[in-house]
Amino acid sequence: MPTASERLHNFSAGPATLPLAVLEEARRDLLCLPGAGASILEISHRSAAFTAILDETRHNLRQLLNIPDDYEVLFLQGGASLQFSMVAMNFLRQANGETASADYLVTGSWSAKAVTEGQREGTVRQVWNGKDAGFKRVPSLAELDLDPDAAYLHLTSNETIQGVEFPDPPFDIAPPSESGRAMICDCSSNFLSRPIDISRYSMLYAGAQKNAGPAGVTLVIVHRPLLERSPPGLPTMLDYRIHAAKGSAYNTPPVFSIYLVLLVTRWLRDEMGGLAKMEERNREKAGILYNRIDESDGFYRGHAEPTSRSQMNIAWTLADPALESPFLSRASERGLVGLKGHRSVGGLRASIYNAMAPQSVEELAAFMDEFRHSH
Ligand SMILES: *Cc1c(COP(=O)(O)O)cnc(C)c1O
Numbered sequence: 001m002p003t004a005s006e007r008l009h010n011f012s013a014g015p016a017t018l019p020l021a022v023l024e025e026a027r028r029d030l031l032c033l034p035g036a037g038a039s040i041l042e043i044s045h046r047s048a049a050f051t052a053i054l055d056e057t058r059h060n061l062r063q064l065l066n067i068p069d070d071y072e073v074l075f076l077q078g079g080a081s082l083q084f085s086m087v088a089m090n091f092l093r094q095a096n097g098e099t100a101s102a103d104y105l106v107t108g109s110w111s112a113k114a115v116t117e118g119q120r121e122g123t124v125r126q127v128w129n130g131k132d133a134g135f136k137r138v139p140s141l142a143e144l145d146l147d148p149d150a151a152y153l154h155l156t157s158n159e160t161i162q163g164v165e166f167p168d169p170p171f172d173i174a175p176p177s178e179s180g181r182a183m184i185c186d187c188s189s190n191f192l193s194r195p196i197d198i199s200r201y202s203m204l205y206a207g208a209q210k211n212a213g214p215a216g217v218t219l220v221i222v223h224r225p226l227l228e229r230s231p232p233g234l235p236t237m238l239d240y241r242i243h244a245a246k247g248s249a250y251n252t253p254p255v256f257s258i259y260l261v262l263l264v265t266r267w268l269r270d271e272m273g274g275l276a277k278m279e280e281r282n283r284e285k286a287g288i289l290y291n292r293i294d295e296s297d298g299f300y301r302g303h304a305e306p307t308s309r310s311q312m313n314i315a316w317t318l319a320d321p322a323l324e325s326p327f328l329s330r331a332s333e334r335g336l337v338g339l340k341g342h343r344s345v346g347g348l349r350a351s352i353y354n355a356m357a358p359q360s361v362e363e364l365a366a367f368m369d370e371f372r373h374s375h
Contacts, residue, residue: 076243138308150181300316301317
């Protein structure tokens, strides 16, 4: 049987590295969940044992993120990609059969995909698009020409591919409860990496496989009053109100994925000490790599502008692109894997989510120095 010592330093962007303690616990419980007499994979999603898991996961997320009482926490399927469509179907389609208009910020590949799906359901105003400038930064509020009547403003808090991240809250504007402007955020790749001021958003969604658990479950945090805007007649599975009314168990939820999210939330609380501590640790890790880039005399070049740098996905190139391939192969010999940049942008990328150990980041930094000095 393979052992933990065979695990590499895995910088994959997603699915991504999970805490070893979580994997070990899942392995232990795989044959038999304590007290349930069977594996989590084999029991009804209506059983007391699974209901307790769902309730505790929801409770832990509420506690970690300090989620106000008038927000629902939902566990859905279809990935963050289905949310691109569900958001638009629920909040651009209107009860009278007409469609509304929404404002979208396009800061990288994922927000561009959200736009494509939004356009199928209504009018999408791209109030900022960083594509021509190479998606190197996020905009400031002063650059945006927001529509006061938009159904919502959609943004991606961390662009996983380009490595640009918004601060939280992204803008100093009145929260939805005061302004009436809904704000919807795809936070797939920085969810649980830092505290979030939930009250600044009407809805947040995240595919779990970047930072919160395995693929197969998507977390949605939504302000209850927003749900009243969904039009009638949506397909049942695409209607947030049904999932909210049924406590995310209208149909069979992804039981094993939710169970792993539960273990991750316990790890965050008990081992990491909560999200403020987690953020501190993430900043230190990212700082180590950005320093290596900044102090390399141009040998390494960071993709994002310094004020928009992601703490989760560090994207960079080599001044001499011909060295990228030797960089990757020599890194891999050292057990440093998953460092190839996304095929759409090239270069290199280190994804250093919560579960990435500081020692692994130090190993990568040492390798970066060594590689530079030998070329
Ligand atoms: C990975 C990712 C997605 C897509 O997630 P799926 O679960 O594969 O659909 C969407 N948005 C962001 C920011 C991502 O990082």
